[in-house]
Amino acid sequence: MSAEVQTKQAVLEPMPTMEEQQTTRPADGSAVLIQALKDQGVEVIFGYPGGAVLPIYDALYKDPIPHVLARHEQGAIHAAEGYARVSGKPGVVIATSGPGATNLVTGITDAMMDSLPLVVFTGQVASSVIGTDAFQEADIIGITQPITKHNYQVRDVADLPRIIKEAFHIASTGRRGPVVVDIPKNVATEVFTTPEAFDVEVDLPGYQPTTNPNYLQIQKAVHALTHAKQPVILAGAGILHAQAMDELKEFVEKHRIPVTNTLLGLGGIPGDHELFLGMAGMHGTYTANMALSECDVLLNIGARFDDRLTGNLNTFAQHAKVIHIDIDPAEIGKNVTTEIPIVADAKEALKALLAADMYSPETAEWIDVLSKKTEDFPLWYKEDDSALLPQQAIQIIHRLTEGDAIVTTDVGQHQMWTAQYYALNNPDHWVTSGGLGTMGFGFPAAIGAQFAKPDARVVAVVGDAGFQMTAQELSLLQEYRIPVKVVILNNGALGMVRQWQETFYNERYSQSLIPVQPDFVKLAEAYDIKGYRIESPDEAEAVFAEALLSDEPVLIDCRVKQQENVYPMVAPGKGLHEMIGVSGE
Amino acid sequence: MRRIITVTVINQSGVLNRVTGLLMKRQFNIESITVGHSEQPGMSKMTFIVHVEDERKIEQLVKQLQKQIDVIKVNDITDKAIVMRELALVKVVAPPQARSEINSIVEPFRATIIDSGKNVVTYQVVGNPEKIEAFIDLVKPYGIKELSRTGATAFVRDMQKVPSPQLSILK
Numbered sequence: 001m002s003a004e005v006q007t008k009q010a011v012l013e014p015m016p017t018m019e020e021q022q023t024t025r026p027a028d029g030s031a032v033l034i035q036a037l038k039d040q041g042v043e044v045i046f047g048y049p050g051g052a053v054l055p056i057y058d059a060l061y062k063d064p065i066p067h068v069l070a071r072h073e074q075g076a077i078h079a080a081e082g083y084a085r086v087s088g089k090p091g092v093v094i095a096t097s098g099p100g101a102t103n104l105v106t107g108i109t110d111a112m113m114d115s116l117p118l119v120v121f122t123g124q125v126a127s128s129v130i131g132t133d134a135f136q137e138a139d140i141i142g143i144t145q146p147i148t149k150h151n152y153q154v155r156d157v158a159d160l161p162r163i164i165k166e167a168f169h170i171a172s173t174g175r176r177g178p179v180v181v182d183i184p185k186n187v188a189t190e191v192f193t194t195p196e197a198f199d200v201e202v203d204l205p206g207y208q209p210t211t212n213p214n215y216l217q218i219q220k221a222v223h224a225l226t227h228a229k230q231p232v233i234l235a236g237a238g239i240l241h242a243q244a245m246d247e248l249k250e251f252v253e254k255h256r257i258p259v260t261n262t263l264l265g266l267g268g269i270p271g272d273h274e275l276f277l278g279m280a281g282m283h284g285t286y287t288a289n290m291a292l293s294e295c296d297v298l299l300n301i302g303a304r305f306d307d308r309l310t311g312n313l314n315t316f317a318q319h320a321k322v323i324h325i326d327i328d329p330a331e332i333g334k335n336v337t338t339e340i341p342i343v344a345d346a347k348e349a350l351k352a353l354l355a356a357d358m359y360s361p362e363t364a365e366w367i368d369v370l371s372k373k374t375e376d377f378p379l380w381y382k383e384d385d386s387a388l389l390p391q392q393a394i395q396i397i398h399r400l401t402e403g404d405a406i407v408t409t410d411v412g413q414h415q416m417w418t419a420q421y422y423a424l425n426n427p428d429h430w431v432t433s434g435g436l437g438t439m440g441f442g443f444p445a446a447i448g449a450q451f452a453k454p455d456a457r458v459v460a461v462v463g464d465a466g467f468q469m470t471a472q473e474l475s476l477l478q479e480y481r482i483p484v485k486v487v488i489l490n491n492g493a494l495g496m497v498r499q500w501q502e503t504f505y506n507e508r509y510s511q512s513l514i515p516v517q518p519d520f521v522k523l524a525e526a527y528d529i530k531g532y533r534i535e536s537p538d539e540a541e542a543v544f545a546e547a548l549l550s551d552e553p554v555l556i557d558c559r560v561k562q563q564e565n566v567y568p569m570v571a572p573g574k575g576l577h578e579m580i581g582v583s584g585e
Numbered sequence: 586m587r588r589i590i591t592v593t594v595i596n597q598s599g600v601l602n603r604v605t606g607l608l609m610k611r612q613f614n615i616e617s618i619t620v621g622h623s624e625q626p627g628m629s630k631m632t633f634i635v636h637v638e639d640e641r642k643i644e645q646l647v648k649q650l651q652k653q654i655d656v657i658k659v660n661d662i663t664d665k666a667i668v669m670r671e672l673a674l675v676k677v678v679a680p681p682q683a684r685s686e687i688n689s690i691v692e693p694f695r696a697t698i699i700d701s702g703k704n705v706v707t708y709q710v711v712g713n714p715e716k717i718e719a720f721i722d723l724v725k726p727y728g729i730k731e732l733s734r735t736g737a738t739a740f741v742r743d744m745q746k747v748p749s750p751q752l753s754i755l756k
């Protein structure tokens with residue numbers, strides 16, 4: 001795939017420099033920043049310049065690090081999130097003060113909710129005018145304090161090397177999360193006279209994440225699992241963050257314990273694994289939700305018992321002894337009473353479980369019961385000769401890409417259908433906005449994902465409404481030669497809103513239908529991207545085959561049936577065992 | 586339930602904001618909060634009293650505070666043997682003819698007069714918050730012109746009578 005290989009090169013090519021750099025020691029705050037980013041091994045920056053970061057962009061011009069110029073700061077930060085999710089490395093963002101910084105707020109919150117490592121640099125007005133409502137001043141430290149793992153405002157250029165080291169350390173260890181570093185303009189231009197500041201080691205007495213499990217707690221878990229009759233494992237994104245896929249698979253196979261995923265945990269176990277029950281939660285499979293409802297031991301590894309997963313807490317896993325492994329102690333016991341808490345990294349905990357002398361529970365009967373449920377109540381939809389169904393579209397994409405693509409989504413119906421029908425072969429190939437549920441996330445995230453894996457096939461599955469929230473990033477595809485495939489499941493509506501209005505608001509479609517759409521094919525063409533339109537099921541196969549297998553960026557506008565709803569479903573306030581729409585009859 | 590929490594934090598700008606912001610985000614009601622330097626340089630100690638519904642809420646609060654990078658140590662000292670003190674300044678309406686009467690009433694509280702004017706007397710009273718409440722109730726009938734309380738500060742006594750329960754997963 002020559003075009004895909006070029007992706008990286010196009011960006012990696014150094015910009016022409018005005019002059020040869022003579023000095024080896026950074027001269028001012030901006031140069032310190034660039035040097036520190038290089039020391040951290042930063043491969044790519046997603047950003048947008050502006051007044052307060054002019055010194056930083058000038059330093060970047062003289063001493064380049066590949067930089068992707070998004071067309072809106074929100075696009076930049078979602079791209080950084082996609083990069084972080086796929087590469088496992090912190091995504092780096094630069095934006096200017098005031099509006100530049102506030103445009104990042106949604107992405108920062110999204111990264112906080114989904115535990116993505118980001119280091120976000122914001123410009124700030126000069127220290128002398130902070131607090132005077134200066135031009136493009138915003139209190140970004142105050143604004144981002146509840147939505148970051150930590151944040152800093154740099155007061156002295158001598159602190160900058162230490163702060164950047166700490167920021168990367170905090171973002172990428174323990175439970176991952178976003179860190180904001182706010183740099184006043186005068187700090188960026190201040191003369192740097194303390195090169196020894198680069199040698200300072202990270203020393204954070206208040207931040208010591210526990211990664212190794214407590215031995216006695218592991219023994220308790222082993223005991224509970226051995227004596228279980230109907231055990232089930234709920235594997236969350238913690239598996240992926242800890243890179244514990246192999247250990248999970250080994251543990252599941254060794255003891256024959258069925259496993260389900262949260263939305264964000266998808267890919268932690270191969271989608272076609274015989275012991276995989278499918279995703280659990282509001283639009284999970286009937287089998288997975290019944291397994292959670294009926295289990296006697298529930299082993300949660302790296303999931304946070306989100307309300308969209310648990311349904312009504314009063315009936316969630318009522319008869320189960322709950323074992324919860326999490327790197328973040330605050331997640332344990334937050335929503336669900338936990339008998340055996342284990343604070344640890346998922347990989348270390350699974351290693352300890354594998355090393356323990358554990359007899360396998362007798363699960364053959366339980367697995368049969370669950371298989372029968374899947375046989376009786378598989379995922380279903382009713383075919384319609386006159387219209388392409390979104391589920392069919394995902395199935396075709398899955399077949400053509402053989403389950404190997406990196407798939408990104410926004411939030412809503414298309415997200416649920418993709419989660420249901422795109423069985424992932426690989427970990428870290430699923431990039432979706434889970435906790436915050438951000439429209440406009442999927443497309444820029446796909447751009448970031450492509451930078452993390454230039455040779456991978458990246459498919460952004462988005463809705464027609466969400467896509468229009470960040471569609472300006474189409475500019476980037478040709479500029480940086482990013483062969484992302486944009487698949488718009490276009491139902492001319494805010495699909496999930498429409499579905500809820502149909503179901504719970506007596507079909508009063510208040511502001512959820514979008515009768516006037518842009519011509520997405522022409523829009524693609526305006527950005528010099530090949531656009532396709534699929535209007536009937538007959539066209540789907542051929543168009544997808546041509547478009548998805550192309551080496552170029554493409555946009556496919558799939559006109560799908562508007563009235564199609566996501567099933568099965570746990571209605572809000574209901575328990576997981578009270579799913580509706582479990583079969584087509 | 587009313588809980589007394591002490592928090593040791595790195596003395597940095599914004600740290601108080603971080604802690605109170607967190608309490609606000611998680612919807613905890615703060616009854617009082619005090620902050621000041623501790624015996625270690627660069628460290629501050631906070632004491633706050635919060636009202637929570639149940640054990641789970643307080644465990645969640647302690648764990649969320651613990652997660653903050655600038656927070657070194659969090660203790661729920663409610664069930665321990667502790668010393669707790671609060672100071673209040675109370676300006677009471679006290680015309681000359683009522684003054685000796687008020688003085689005799691407040692005497693058991695060991696309140697001291699720190700300022701007096703033509704018609705008012707300002708008392709300083711120190712003790713645990715319950716004692717302060719009682720003092721206020723007692724002088725209220727005479728008319729309180731102004732009242733200012735510092736909030737409680739506390740720490741555990743050297744001698745603990747009974748081992749206090751530990752939260753399940755906090756070491």
